[in-house]
Amino acid sequence: MNRVANAQAAAPATITHKDPKMAAQAANDMNIVRRKLTGYVGFANLPNQWHRKSVRKGFNFNVMVVGESGLGKSTLVNTLFNTSLYPPKERKPPSLDISKTVSIQSISADIEENGVRLRLTVVDTPGFGDFINNDESWDPIVKNIEQRFDAYHEQENKVNRMNIVDNRIHAVVFFIQPTGHSLKPLDVEVMKKLHTKVNLIPVIAKADTLTDEEIGSFKARILADIAHHRIQIFEGPRYELDDEETVAENAEIMSKVPFAVVGANTEVSTADGRKVRGRRYPWGIIEVDNEEHCDFVKLRQMLIRTHMEELKEHTNNMLYENYRSEKLIGMGRKQDMSVFKEVNPAVKQEEERSLHEAKLQKMEMEMKMVFQQKVAEKESKLRQSEEELYARHREMKEQLERQKQELEEKKTRIEQGRPIEEKGKRNKFSLR
Template sequence: MSNHDAASPTEGYATSGDYSNGSTLPAIPNGSMRDVATSINGSANRAASLASQQTYPASNIAPPQVSRKQLMGYVGFANLPNQVHRRSVRKGFQFTVMVVGESGLGKSTLVNTLFATPLYPAKELPPPSAEPAKTVSIESISADIEESDVRLRLTVVDTPGFGDYVNNDSSWKPILDNIEARFDAYLDQENRVNRSKMVDNRVHACLYFIQPTGHTLKPIDIEFMRRLHTRVNLIPIIAKADTMTDEEVTQFKARVLADIRYHNIQIFQAPTYEKEDEETLAENEEIASRIPFAVVGSTTIIKTPDGRTVRGRAYPWGVIEVDNEEHCDFVKLRQMLIRTNMEELREHTNLFLYENWRTDKLIAMGVEQDQSVFKEVNPAAKQAEERAMHEAKLSKMEAEMKMVFAQKVMEKEAKLKQSEEELYARHREMKDALDKQRMELEDKKRRLESGRPLTPEKSNTRKKGFLRT
């Protein structure tokens, strides 16, 4: 557990943000969204990775030949991630989360607990004479919150009335229509001439609250997730987990996951990337093992018997601590939703869920792409194709590296052989010189021992006659 998770919920309150209408947000704890920027920073690296794996559509334009070059000095493009980070922080971020579940499961309380600010005011119960609504309604609330100079436009979409009627047939339809209407609005923005100010109101995550029955998923739960799992990132949550024992929670989680697998329902899983450090991999595995998250929500500050101040619920038999991983999975839910994978949720919504819907929408409208210009493909197939091309690229690079290595080895061996021959030649030359010097010394030694001069004597014979000098 990180230090942020272990921090007291009452420590260090940040400066409040402002609503668009001029009212002021309540002060929020610094620890509630400290890692929003951290979850975004990896987007630049992932974008660079995707760019390196880019595929080219079938056309008359051949892909360029890419070669690897070595820089002779510092250029500066290694600062690109920092530039992306500065621009993102300056622009701010948008995140939309939808909460779905029956009334009384603590949806509003959990949202207030997650973001450590009262987004939802206290609700007043309607009088018995009030006539209940006939259909599911969609309500949304937006707030601008700021933490460590990172601004976030948070939108929470609520679905009051879901599952509260005797006949819940098609109760999922207004929710699905709302999600697709947001896709439509984003598509209209993409089709505008001026796209400089695009607002992303698409739903990036859906927290689905499961009633803690302790048995299996109800038909309405299965039908809802089957209808929406291709349109939104589903995150199943077992509400009010403090009504069950630890053993009951474990068994209920196993039954819920079995139902999800049986009906081929896709729920959001934290992705893993190459070259991830062991700590991140272990953290993702720990989060995945807690799905569906059994949570308890509370914004009430209470004091434990040992004197600690915590967020939780007080019962006659003890205290349930919201931020204690031994009591519930709230910390892991917050870690996955906000501190670790908020950008992953946004990215998966944009690249997969929205693109799949957009493809189906355009095909239904009779729009056909020119295959010589664009190649309309399934995102999953495109990802597989990119992976295959990336693996082929790696194989080619590996072969080139092996060839270069073999050439370097041959050059080194030739150089060593030449040096060896030069050493042998020098050795022979020095040996011949030493042999010659040794022979001369031995000759001088013999002359000394025999009494003969070391050098021949000059002739003293004098010439006679008139030629004598």
């Protein structure tokens, strides 16, 4: 009995599904054998191995800040990473000529925290939105992002791919001027140009210039504009294994988008004697790290503490792959999905069966069409023959009627004693 049961358990099950893709997926799932271990094996240490490898190798993160001058981009970056990445800016004299184009400036720094090294690159866009005519001012930004994609693609195509440097932009922090109204046309146009190429994170700069009520209504207008123009902003991914605390934390972070932030690099003393990072005003102190004052903590939490790897993965798996596919298709290259594809016998058998069924259905349809065509031709010939028979029948019937009429006339002449042929017709030639 045990052998029979084992044989039945080992026998392959038959998969039937109308959709070939679903059937193939089901066949693939059938090959996954789940077993409960009776003892400790050791592959549960794989996360620890990955952790040691990652710490030894180090990490990198590339972020771009986009916004008009004077919105506190440099101050916010220094506040985010708690370092003087940007040196203090010197005041420029009014007579100094201002560049007429948007420039791209990149600053890189190696920072370390608790033994973890991070190669941080911040790309700034000075001059954006500072001109009277800002048409095409987003071109240098878009071209810089695409050039970084092209550089990464070129490194992938080299023979030696061991030391690929990832210079792609992983996130764009887009600074919105605190007008309290809605997005400006320039903001909408730039976000529409960028959202398919980078992870877009909108922030309201210098939020301490608005009241809480004004910030709430301003956020609602910004989100309405983003939804109306179908602009995609970065949202934290959701995983099935996330616990309730993680789900609630991510939901709370996303509820603050766009983030109303305040940047400050200096410490001030509060009334109760605490040293905090913030800004002192005549009416009080704005604490940068106080969630009741601004959304800086939530922005830092999403950008660095919880979603930095998700930003990099989404850039690599979605944004870069879409750009790469469009570029290759534009060059006339097509992807052959069968190349380097592992063949699963069950999946292959299911695909062949599906193709065979489709072929049989096609042949059946063709046979039905031929049969219907033959029947139609036969019916047409029968109708034609029937019409010819009816015509011949009518002709013979008319001929018999004429003969009957002639015989009746002859009978009448004989009974009346008249000659059968009239005198005027005797000399006429007749076969009778």
